[in-house]
Amino acid sequence: MIKPLRFLTCLLGAGLLSACVVAETGYKIETVTDQVRSPWGIDWLPSGEMLITDKKGKLYRLKPERSLQAISGLPEIDVNGQGGLLDVAVHPDYANNGWLYLSYSSPAGEGRGSNTAVMRARLEGAALVDARVLYKASPNTGRGQHYGSRIVLDGKGHLYFSIGDRGNRDENPQSLSRDGGKIYRLTDDGKVPTDNPFIDESQALPAIYSLGHRNPQGMAMHPVTGAIWLHEHGPRGGDEVNIVKPGANYGWPILSYGVNYSGTEFAEGHTREGYESPIHYWVPSIAPSGMAFVTSERYPAWKGHLLVGSLKFGYIELCRLQGNKVVATEKLFEGIGRVRDVKQGPDGLIYVATENKGIVRLVPSEG
Incomplete structure (x- = not known):
């Protein structure tokens, strides 16, 4: 099972977000455009x-x-x-x-x-x-x-x-x-x-x-x-x-x-x-911005739950749902930047619009 992501370290090259290494394995953060x-x-x-x-x-x-x-x-x-x-x-x-x-x-x-x-x-x-x-x-x-x-x-x-x-x-x-x-x-x-x-x-x-x-x-x-x-x-x-x-x-x-x-x-x-x-x-x-329900099989630990971006603190909040109730929350991708939008794309991947960084996507490492 993919573990919840807590911290990430980004490697920068020529002003570009070239790679991110996460403290808990399971995900890659790929730059779509900066x-x-x-x-x-x-x-x-x-x-x-x-x-x-x-x-x-x-x-x-x-x-x-x-x-x-x-x-x-x-x-x-x-x-x-x-x-x-x-x-x-x-x-x-x-x-x-x-x-x-x-x-x-x-x-x-x-x-x-x-x-x-x-x-x-x-x-x-x-x-x-x-x-x-x-x-x-x-x-x-x-x-x-x-x-x-x-x-x-x-x-x-x-x-x-x-x-x-x-x-x-x-x-x-x-x-x-x-x-x-x-x-x-x-x-x-x-x-x-x-x-x-x-x-x-x-x-x-x-x-x-x-x-x-x-x-x-x-x-x-x-x-x-x-x-x-x-x-x-x-x-x-x-x-x-x-x-x-x-x-x-x-x-x-x-x-x-x-x-x-x-x-x-x-x-x-x-x-x-x-x-x-x-x-x-x-x-x-948390200054929320953007939200997406996860339906993709690419994220089995998140499927059926809600992702919300945080402008203020620069992370994604995972809201775990039971019916119409939020029963627990988790902070994911702390340090990703001021999140403006979160969407699940047609390829099943989660895309995140971040101020001053551009668009990134969250890729399960086995994918």
Whole structure:
């Protein structure tokens, strides 16, 4: 059995991550590319080529020989603070419809600054074509935090995406008439599904699927149940893992396990009837980003469990699951760097996007 990984030592050559030797045997860490220094999101085309977003406003296709092809045709992007070109998702039926989806901080629309937008486009050669914005949050704000921006397509015609509270916790997350602090659901062509939970409420934004979120930067569909899972940043402590339910309120900022960055308390409590409680939380905060359910036979010790990246501490958290409960956690690959995204690739390997290092993959040594 493959042993849990605790520490790693990296051998560097000519500025490249050339090899990693782990303290407990069982894994190799291979560099896929070190040429994207601010990767935010990754996904794969049916050809096996990887699409990589660079937060600084660039989209790349990784060619089979590991060269990068820059993709043109991107919209105007407000690169600031936590904003930029963020997630990318390839439609499950891409081979037939050619659609891919991007989230980014858009300056278009009402107000100065920017807010989260989600667009759909096709890839023709090295350019995006047929681009259309499916959703643009408003109003814009000059605050540079909490864009959210993870995207999930469920394969049943639905597009889910997150928008953080945009640094305005007092007004946005608990208001159905305001963008921010929400999970949204559209059809994959940008329409509002007729069974969305707030579609019949006159003052509600009809695309809202759940509310009371802070800044969800990890979202994935459970491979067995089809439920949408997410994690979100708390302030000083109180990062959460939640399972998204239609119409549910997750309590931010009324309920939280965290405190203000100054150390003062703000929440009215941890739980309350009528609000959803997290299935897991972290105190202190690990600053989670990216998440993936492991279904691959390449990782028998992790199969059926959840991987979550840590920006703050630079490791991957293995969340061991029993049904819908996190029953134990383990720190893996300590020192790997600030993890921005974690995905299982079509080859069954786990890929990790790390700030200032690029994309690496975790290869069982026997593989």
